[in-house]
Amino acid sequence: MLKAHHKTGLVFFPAFDWAIDPTHPEREERLLYTQDQVTEEGIFDINGIIEYKPDIVTYQDIQRAHFCVPNEKTITTQSHLISAGGAKAIADAVLNKEVKNGFALVRPPGHHSMRVSHGGRGFCHINIEAIMVEHIRSQYGVKRIAIIDTDCHHGDGTNDIFWHDPDILFISLHQDGRTMYPGTGFPEELGGPNAKGSNLNIPLPPGTSTEGYLYVIRNCVLPVIEEFKPDLIVNSAGQDNHYTDPLTNMNFSAQGYAKLTTLLKPDIAVLEGGYSIEGALPYVNLGIILALAGLDYSGVVEPDFNSERLKQSVSITDKIKKTTDIVNSYWHQRNELRQKAGTPGDLAVRHREVFYDTDNIFEQQKEKVRICRDCGGCLEIDSTARPGQHILAVHIPINACKACAETGYKFFDQADKNKFDNIFLQDRTKNIYEIK
């Protein structure tokens, strides 16, 4: 009988009764064939693989990571709450040491949801990893966490939520934003002034195959993780780099995903995108599960896999090496970059526009962050959505220094109620969420 090398927890929540709409890629059928494959393989009978029931997150759980506008109820469905709850259940199993690692195979996904969420973008309404990470920080006091986003699309939501946070290392590997939604995630996007370099973006050219992908993991992601020394590694395990994915142009494989998992050794993996539901997901998910459990995955090969046809060109290999060098050099300069980013106590301002493709919303933001060498700095976000509300959101980070906490309260107290539909305060030091 098979015995897992490490105890591995799984939450499987395919939400067989939920879809964005009937022909949307994010629909009921998405994990059907994965379930068939995993069930036929007898995965849940393997000694050491434990299936957990998903939890359901509360609005309080969401309020640690998001400002939902106008509120949580309006922009989520039960399925979103259970999907995030699946990630939370796995986190609890890992942090309580019931299992060594775990995988939340849940849908809908979440990595395009930003700190302020007015609705759905990139099939995401709330960010399931971020909610999980904030739960872990609040509940278990874990300080340093690395999130490695291997979805083919830039994990711009997660990137936004941890943009100013020097304690979270966020690395996204994705198809070059010039050829792919959401069009962001270039190497020079390194994080806010207080956290430069703790956000790394590695765009990969279309046609990148297993070789190129694993090159980046070995030559950039792993060395950076080693230096960052996280207490916990999370993998946003999107599966749309697969050579059969209908929405992307990459050449990654089930074997590649399994090897990636073996190299990365995530404590928690959370499913994100991946829409080749017949040709890729059954094999990729099986490969990831076996790799997490430390079992042999050499037989997990797509029936139509042809390594010759998927070989990447020399020019692609060169491009990938160049990008890796650039990202590594940014990482090594991170301290100087933070020094240069501004004078402590000053406010840095950024303006940006966010488009919600799923719900057709256009948002404009003006964000102020207090430059600080002692914490992530407090934030004030002035956000206007069309259609939608005009709100002001104040965030005080979990390890906020006294000055940043005070500044945060000043932002909140001074905000003029007549100018905004809602004024939010998220004080992570005291786990407070207030609306005025």
Place this chain on the structure above:
Amino acid sequence: MIIGIDVGGTHTDAVLLSSDGIIKKVKVPTDSADLFNTILSGFTQLLDNIDPKNIKRIVISTTLTTNAIVQQSMNPVGMIVSAGPGIDPSAFNTGEHYYCVAGSINHRGREKAPVNKMEIEDIAKKMEKAGIEYVGVVSKFCVRNPNHEILIKRILNKYFKKVFLGHHVSGNLNFPRRIATTHLNAAVFSLHKSFFEAVKLSLEQKGLMVPIQILKADGGTMSLESSMAFPGQTVLSGPAASIMGAIPYATEKQDAIVLDIGGTTTDIAFLVDKAPLLEPLGIQRGRYKSLIRSLQTDSKGIGGDSLIRIKDNELIIGPERAGPAMAFGGPEPTPTDALFVIGLMKDGDQKNAQKGIHKIAIELGLTDKEAADQIFKKCISIILKKTFEMIDKLNSKPVYTVHEFLEGYKISPRKILVLGGPAKYFAKKIEELYHIKTIAVPESSVANAIGAALARTTCEVSLNADTEQGIVTAHEEGFAEPISKTFSEDDLIETAHTLLKEKAINFGADPDNIGEVEVVEFQKFNIVRNFSPRGKIFRTKMQLKPGMIKGFEKILQ
């Protein structure tokens, strides 16, 4: 009149029932080396002075296959498995003659790699040379497309007595379990066949001409003829017989716990609205996992004969058994002895029981009565703790839809039904301690035989309709028909219903009294490729629930 007989590990219980009640009950010791004569002596005693022409139904439950597994006295059989992508199938090796071969079918039932006929011929010759007579063939995803299994069987037919195919075992996905189950069927087939043919012949000589029904692990019956294809299904029918015997005393629309307190173990099961809960996939005992439909039971190593001892000033009961109770000449004190000291049990050696409990009482610094009372309470708390753990586990089983997550059924028992020798003493005490209505099942010592006698036919069908590929299948039943794009949910349910009814009648069910049909599972999915709908997938599982045949309700009064 009908007959139920349950061959247990130590005793064989048999009952003769009429619609007015129990006419006769018989208990004979089981000779595990000669089950055939055990059964015959049960029948002989039961039919003394009874005209065999009046017998309308016979249901037999035996430990024949269970013993064969425990004693590892099964026939060596050959296994041929084809897997395709995934876990290396050599991990599921069943023994010496286990061959992994070419061929692959994917999750949609599409062929991805062909069978190599030459390879199969070579293996067949090798196995034939080794003296193999029975072979099992299992391919991954045969439940979606059994063609490879059928093709391999055609090659093997001329070499072997009988070939067992994986897709006949169950409509459920689970390749490793399907391999184990197919292997079991092949391995116990000749034992099962020769045994029951002998039983049938002897009963015919006694003038009993009615078809014999065999009890299965799911608490339902199948005809002797249909059991030949699935002899493995008779494994663990004993615990099922007892649980079935408790059903009449459960309340409608209510959940109940069934505790069968034996000598060394207590079996625990659950009833929901008078129907027993089934294992989601099949029997599992320790490492052994199968696709054999089974009642969801678990056992705890505690019973009337459990060994009592003190370790580090703490009272330990079971799981070992040193022999019978001291009251019945055993060497060490047991919970039964405690019942003697409390004064609940009388027919035995009171003094010896007292002596055993006294030894424990001294170590605990208690009076004999106090010690006996503590033992009794501890037994109950051990059993109930395990029961509540099982309920928690059942209620936290994973779900795959938002609807189930929010509306999923939670088991909350309102009643406990106790079976076994000391049932009436335990029932009273449990109610006193836990304030849950608890009753000892009447005729508790032969409830297993009554359960077998009254059990009705059960079966399950699994259907898969794929309008993109234009086919509805129930491969387990050898059923496949073309369908149009407009095939609907209702069409599928209707097809399933017809197939289930046919299967039940083949299994020996009374056509006019088939029992309650239940849709266990229904799923539908749109198949979409490149943003346009291509068809629909419908899946359903429909079953005849375990339950009682009609016409014998009076027995309960």
